[in-house]
Amino acid sequence: ERSSTSLIPIARGRAALQLCCCWHQRSRSVSSTTSRTRTDMALSALVVVVALASEPCAVSYTATAAVDSKPVLSYLDGTSVFGQVFNPSWIEASPFDSSIKPGLLVRTQNCSVGYGATGCGLYDPHNKTHGCCACNMKSDTDDLQKRSILTFSPLKGSDDEKVTAPSFEHLTAESIVFEPVNQPPVNPDLRGTEDPRVALDKSTGIYYMFYTCYSATAASLCLASTKNPTVSTGWTRHGPAFPGDHKSGALLIRDSPPHYLISGAGEIHMSQSDDLLKWTLGPVFINSTAWGNPNVEAGPPPLKLSDGNYVFFHNSWGGKGVPQPGYQPSWVILDGTDPTKIRARAPAPLWSPNDYSWMAGNTQPGTQCNVPQVSFLEAAHETDEPDTFRVYYGGSDAVLGTATVSIKKSAQHC
Numbered sequence: 001e002r003s004s005t006s007l008i009p010i011a012r013g014r015a016a017l018q019l020c021c022c023w024h025q026r027s028r029s030v031s032s033t034t035s036r037t038r039t040d041m042a043l044s045a046l047v048v049v050v051a052l053a054s055e056p057c058a059v060s061y062t063a064t065a066a067v068d069s070k071p072v073l074s075y076l077d078g079t080s081v082f083g084q085v086f087n088p089s090w091i092e093a094s095p096f097d098s099s100i101k102p103g104l105l106v107r108t109q110n111c112s113v114g115y116g117a118t119g120c121g122l123y124d125p126h127n128k129t130h131g132c133c134a135c136n137m138k139s140d141t142d143d144l145q146k147r148s149i150l151t152f153s154p155l156k157g158s159d160d161e162k163v164t165a166p167s168f169e170h171l172t173a174e175s176i177v178f179e180p181v182n183q184p185p186v187n188p189d190l191r192g193t194e195d196p197r198v199a200l201d202k203s204t205g206i207y208y209m210f211y212t213c214y215s216a217t218a219a220s221l222c223l224a225s226t227k228n229p230t231v232s233t234g235w236t237r238h239g240p241a242f243p244g245d246h247k248s249g250a251l252l253i254r255d256s257p258p259h260y261l262i263s264g265a266g267e268i269h270m271s272q273s274d275d276l277l278k279w280t281l282g283p284v285f286i287n288s289t290a291w292g293n294p295n296v297e298a299g300p301p302p303l304k305l306s307d308g309n310y311v312f313f314h315n316s317w318g319g320k321g322v323p324q325p326g327y328q329p330s331w332v333i334l335d336g337t338d339p340t341k342i343r344a345r346a347p348a349p350l351w352s353p354n355d356y357s358w359m360a361g362n363t364q365p366g367t368q369c370n371v372p373q374v375s376f377l378e379a380a381h382e383t384d385e386p387d388t389f390r391v392y393y394g395g396s397d398a399v400l401g402t403a404t405v406s407i408k409k410s411a412q413h414c
Helices: 013-019 038-042 045-053
Strands: 002-004 032-034 059-067 084-091 103-109 149-156 176-178 192-201 206-214 219-226 236-240 249-252 259-263 268-273 284-286 295-298 310-317 328-334 342-345 375-382 388-395 399-411
Touching (some): 059 342, 103 192, 149 192, 192 249, 192 375, 206 249, 328 399
Parallel strands (some): 084 192
Antiparallel strands (some): 084 103, 103 149, 192 206, 268 284, 295 310
């Protein structure tokens, strides 16, 4: 495991003026703390000073990540018959149906694993390179094995914060629970059903899944619902949530409306609705990270902290072509009363793809690559430890990894 923490101490009151012009960050950090968003701080020096001086102490949040050293699902270790498994969503147990067990809903593809002209993603011992093949359907007549389908893998045992190697049932052809139906314009998904994010309405027992409908003309954010996401029957497909290209939707279901949909890739939007099936795209909510990554993409649905606020994990990357350091997971703290307000932002990524070769997709024998430099966090849930969460993510768009993330709230000296 890898575990480390970094802090950005920020004082209020007399030191408020210093806040406007001085940030301190330890180098070599995996986890991070911040007090308020840089956007808040940049509004004006006068506003910042007044806001901070009115409170006796600063409140900060620290995120500490412990990354497991090996994937939990992978073709190479025999836990999947499919060539590529990544970008999962967590399925929690149902309060209405005891047959629904917790586990992972996994984006699955089946490009032939190998190297050279006939294979995808393995280290080539002759050329000493990887064949990262970016498996997908490039035309409507391409091999259907390349399109994304969704499979379910039940958790075996526990994956709380003390477990360093969670175990899941192997993925087989019988694991398929959701796949393309190709019925445009309602279900424009011939080339794949991708990147699921599932939220359970505990008042009704209905699971709502936002996912990407991939077609020749668009990558649409589609919505489906079911009372049992672990089987292939019983799904209702509601079509695109918004017109045009849009993807990656994390649903926050509240005890009473409005509910919130945090969605988008490149920029993250915040939408509100009283009806979980009807949405209008809201304004841009997050458009960069505090450390400078100009692209962001929604992660899993927000999770409640012990202080009543939410942690929202999201993803980030650099410019076009995913340059170094690749896709990096991040987080923000959302206000528990008004989730449209950001109370804290991460000043550094939780970790980076280069931390392990199976995320980087580099030239290491025994690793697999679909898209290099990717660590994409899409599933998370609470553990037995307060404010500690188990997260799951895709590594190099080929395998599925896990980590625990602990969030701590503290007050700085006044």
